[in-house]
Amino acid sequence: MPAEFYYGVEVFLNGLMAGVMYSLVALGFVLIFKASGIFNYAQGVMALFAAMTLVGFQNGQIPFAHLINAALGTEVHHFGWTLPAFVAIIMTLGVMLIFAFLVEKFVLKHLVNQEPIILFMATIGLAYFMEGFGDLMWNSDVKRLDVGIPKGGNIWVEESTAFLGGEDFYGFYLDSLDISAALIAAVLVGALVAFSQYTKTGRALRAVADDHQAALSVGISLRTIWVIVWAIAGFVALIAGIMWGSKSGVQFSLSLIALKALPVLILGGFTSIPGAIIGGFIIGVGEKMFEFLIGVPFLGGATENWFAYVLAMVFLVFRPQGLFGEKIIERV
Amino acid sequence: MKFKSIAIALALTVSTPAIADLTFPNLTYRTGAFAVSGIPYADGFADYMTLLNERDGGIGGEKVNYIECETQYKVEKGVECYENTKGEGSLVYQPMSTGITYALIPKATSDGIPILSMGYGRTSAANGKVFSHIFNYPANYWVGASVVVKHMLDENGGNIKGKKLALVHLDAAYGREPIPTLEALAKKHGFELTTIPVAYGAEQKSQWLQIRREKHDYVTMWGWGVMNPSAIQEAANIRFPMDKFIGIWWSGSEGDVLPAGDAANGYKSLALHNTGNDFPIYADLKKHVYDKGLASGAGDQSGTVLYNRGIYSAMLVTEAARQAQKKTGKSKISPADMRDAMEAFSIDEARMTALGLPNFAPSFSVSCENHGGNGIAAIQQWDATAKTWKMVTDFIEADMDVISPLIAADSAAYAAENKIKERCG
Numbered sequence: 001m002p003a004e005f006y007y008g009v010e011v012f013l014n015g016l017m018a019g020v021m022y023s024l025v026a027l028g029f030v031l032i033f034k035a036s037g038i039f040n041y042a043q044g045v046m047a048l049f050a051a052m053t054l055v056g057f058q059n060g061q062i063p064f065a066h067l068i069n070a071a072l073g074t075e076v077h078h079f080g081w082t083l084p085a086f087v088a089i090i091m092t093l094g095v096m097l098i099f100a101f102l103v104e105k106f107v108l109k110h111l112v113n114q115e116p117i118i119l120f121m122a123t124i125g126l127a128y129f130m131e132g133f134g135d136l137m138w139n140s141d142v143k144r145l146d147v148g149i150p151k152g153g154n155i156w157v158e159e160s161t162a163f164l165g166g167e168d169f170y171g172f173y174l175d176s177l178d179i180s181a182a183l184i185a186a187v188l189v190g191a192l193v194a195f196s197q198y199t200k201t202g203r204a205l206r207a208v209a210d211d212h213q214a215a216l217s218v219g220i221s222l223r224t225i226w227v228i229v230w231a232i233a234g235f236v237a238l239i240a241g242i243m244w245g246s247k248s249g250v251q252f253s254l255s256l257i258a259l260k261a262l263p264v265l266i267l268g269g270f271t272s273i274p275g276a277i278i279g280g281f282i283i284g285v286g287e288k289m290f291e292f293l294i295g296v297p298f299l300g301g302a303t304e305n306w307f308a309y310v311l312a313m314v315f316l317v318f319r320p321q322g323l324f325g326e327k328i329i330e331r332v
Numbered sequence: 333m334k335f336k337s338i339a340i341a342l343a344l345t346v347s348t349p350a351i352a353d354l355t356f357p358n359l360t361y362r363t364g365a366f367a368v369s370g371i372p373y374a375d376g377f378a379d380y381m382t383l384l385n386e387r388d389g390g391i392g393g394e395k396v397n398y399i400e401c402e403t404q405y406k407v408e409k410g411v412e413c414y415e416n417t418k419g420e421g422s423l424v425y426q427p428m429s430t431g432i433t434y435a436l437i438p439k440a441t442s443d444g445i446p447i448l449s450m451g452y453g454r455t456s457a458a459n460g461k462v463f464s465h466i467f468n469y470p471a472n473y474w475v476g477a478s479v480v481v482k483h484m485l486d487e488n489g490g491n492i493k494g495k496k497l498a499l500v501h502l503d504a505a506y507g508r509e510p511i512p513t514l515e516a517l518a519k520k521h522g523f524e525l526t527t528i529p530v531a532y533g534a535e536q537k538s539q540w541l542q543i544r545r546e547k548h549d550y551v552t553m554w555g556w557g558v559m560n561p562s563a564i565q566e567a568a569n570i571r572f573p574m575d576k577f578i579g580i581w582w583s584g585s586e587g588d589v590l591p592a593g594d595a596a597n598g599y600k601s602l603a604l605h606n607t608g609n610d611f612p613i614y615a616d617l618k619k620h621v622y623d624k625g626l627a628s629g630a631g632d633q634s635g636t637v638l639y640n641r642g643i644y645s646a647m648l649v650t651e652a653a654r655q656a657q658k659k660t661g662k663s664k665i666s667p668a669d670m671r672d673a674m675e676a677f678s679i680d681e682a683r684m685t686a687l688g689l690p691n692f693a694p695s696f697s698v699s700c701e702n703h704g705g706n707g708i709a710a711i712q713q714w715d716a717t718a719k720t721w722k723m724v725t726d727f728i729e730a731d732m733d734v735i736s737p738l739i740a741a742d743s744a745a746y747a748a749e750n751k752i753k754e755r756c757g
Contacts, residue, residue, distance in 0.1 A: 007545055011538070011541060017537075066630045132363075139630065140367045141368060141587065142368050142588075142591055144590050144591050145591075146593065151569065151595075152571070153569050153570055173541060175537075247565060248533075248558055248562035248565060248591060249587075250591075251558060251561075251587070251591075252364070252366075252367060253533065253534060253558035254534075256365070256534070260535070288537065288538055295538075296542060300527075301503075301527075302530065302531040304535070305531035306531075
């Protein structure tokens with residue numbers, strides 16, 4: 001086989017890995033949309049906020065230090081200690097839980113029975129609020145995130161496959177971080193499916209997703225469910241924040257990863273957890289293979305941004321509900 | 333209560349009419365996607381202006397009126413800022429964005445207000461015969477591209493025939509700026525150039541797999557924002573030799589290298605000026621600005637690359653104002669006086685030493701024909717252990733034999749399109 005064939009296989013594998021990273025973001029959207037019908041515009045900012053909080057705890061940063069210094073004339077920035085990644089992750093989960101509670105109390109509670117567009121607008125407001133709040137709490141510096149996940153080309157994969165393509169071929173390149181992301185995503189999806197299938201809360205969650213009114217009539221508390229869903233979405237946002245933050249640092253642009261999740265959602269459907277994963281794979285592989293086979297040789301490259309959206313648009317024409325989404329039938 | 337007092341004080345500060353006479357607006361971005369780069373630059377700029385007021389009582393007896401306007405790095409907001417502040421006697425604009433600079437070129441020219449786009453903006457604006465009010469000294473993107481190639485030549489005994497250079501660039505006007513120069517230089521020196529655009533900064537897997545496949549000898553980068561740390565991380569991932577990876581001066585600040593940790597060690601970037609806070613001016617800043625609680629922002633950016641760039645940028649315009657005062661014999665100068673002074677501007681090592689900035693930046697001069705300065709830049713390298721940048725070359729002169737005809741051609745096209753008659757006759 002010529003080296004070019006193996007390069008194609010390498011691009012395909014890396015596309016799958018990129019797809020996993022997109023899916024991690026898309027999952028958070030799916031969870032909230034499925035349970036409450038809200039398209040959560042703030043999901044990307046939640047990932048950023050969670051990652052900032054994690055780094056802040058890890059580095060012993062004092063929250064709101066600039067505000068404290070401006071108000072009191074002090075010069076405090078750090079507590080002087082660092083925390084192990086595991087402890088910091090647990091503490092961040094606590095913050096995301098409090099966040100979910102506050103969102104329900106101050107935003108969602110007041111918008112029960114409102115149109116989806118109103119709820120969507122509320123999440124836009126929430127996103128802007130969190131952008132500023134995150135900066136105020138942890139400042140806007142670029143932060144290095146290291147929770148011990150290995151990074152860089154996986155040497156074992158490289159060396160074990162180097163014999164395939166002759167002298168020009170170094171072996172398949174796979175980023176260790178991406179491999180970890182794939183494993184984490186598999187565990188996460190498994191856990192989410194098990195939670196929704198086999199726990200009482202999970203079944204209540206599915207009941208709310210199926211029919212709000214019917215769920216309420218059998219005594220399920222909508223408000224509690226919303227807190228749980230937003231807390232789980234916060235947890236997923238933290239995972240996405242850790243993986244993307246480990247790649248390129250924790251900074252504002254992390255919130256823009258939400259843009260990469262949109263085509264994934266359109267493809268996979270807004271209500272399907274497996275759909276988010278499959279959609280991620282299709283987008284990841286599609287954009288990488290298109291760039292490799294057509295983008296670079298014929299179009300000058302940089303096709304990845306628009307290709308994902310064009311693919312999503314084509315899907316919208318033939319299957320508006322996505323691959324695994326529920327077909328919405330509204331009777332007049 | 334404390335917050336209430338701060339709010340009242342803030343409101344008073346904002347509403348008090350400016351009484352100073354030399355107005356320097358600064359279009360900043362302290363919020364939004366690029367705040368991480370905008371904040372240190374804005375802090376350095378503001379602290380230098382505060383220093384002049386606190387230590388010297390302003391410039392030539394006139395207080396400095398420093399106006400900050402938030403653009404979020406968005407062109408429409410930049411234009412809005414310009415329109416809102418030009419009536420305040422603004423002497424010169426520094427848009428801090430190539431896009432905003434492009435939008436302001438015709439407006440500022442027609443309003444008679446000069447623009448200094450230091451190391452960004454429209455490269456061919458270096459031709460003062462066409463761009464009467466636009467200055468881009470001390471260096472522009474084409475100078476940067478040429479200095480990268482000169483550095484390659486220096487490392488390879490003057491022969492880079494057959495070498496492979498990849499330009500990884502943001503797929504935007506800014507990122508595409510160096511392509512004509514690099515193409516001309518590739519023809520001249522016989523190296524192979526591959527341009528690799530990046531559409532979405534945080535995800536560059538395809539681009540770096542291409543570099544890994546095609547086995548480039550060098551990579552240069554025109555990146556901004558999240559694209560920079562992502563590229564450095566990806567380069568480290570494919571084990572590309574970091575000392576063969578050279579970014580433009582907008583891809584060479586602390587925020588670009590810190591996320592990659594030790595993997596960024598040895599990464600190089602172009603530099604317009606020296607780095608760190610080992611300069612006498614920092615003692616003055618401490619005494620007259622920091623210790624008085626007058627530092628801009630959180631006061632935690634001192635000595636970073638972009639903070640120093642803010643200082644340098646502020647120094648260049650205030651020195652031009654000083655030269656304008658000297659030339660006209662009046663302390664209250666107009667934008668027209670400022671433009672004339674910028675066109676005759678020169679700065680040397682003796683003056684920069686007197687300003688507390690010895691060995692900080694190159695000496696250069698400007699003329700009616702040449703608004704771009706002498707076209708020189710240096711190379712700095714990141715030391716991940718010490719977490720500092722170090723200059724590893726002297727300031728290197730660009731290959732003006734290649735650049736000058738490109739500037740002439742591009743500016744001639746602009747002149748023809750806008751029916752501009754060449755000046756400096």
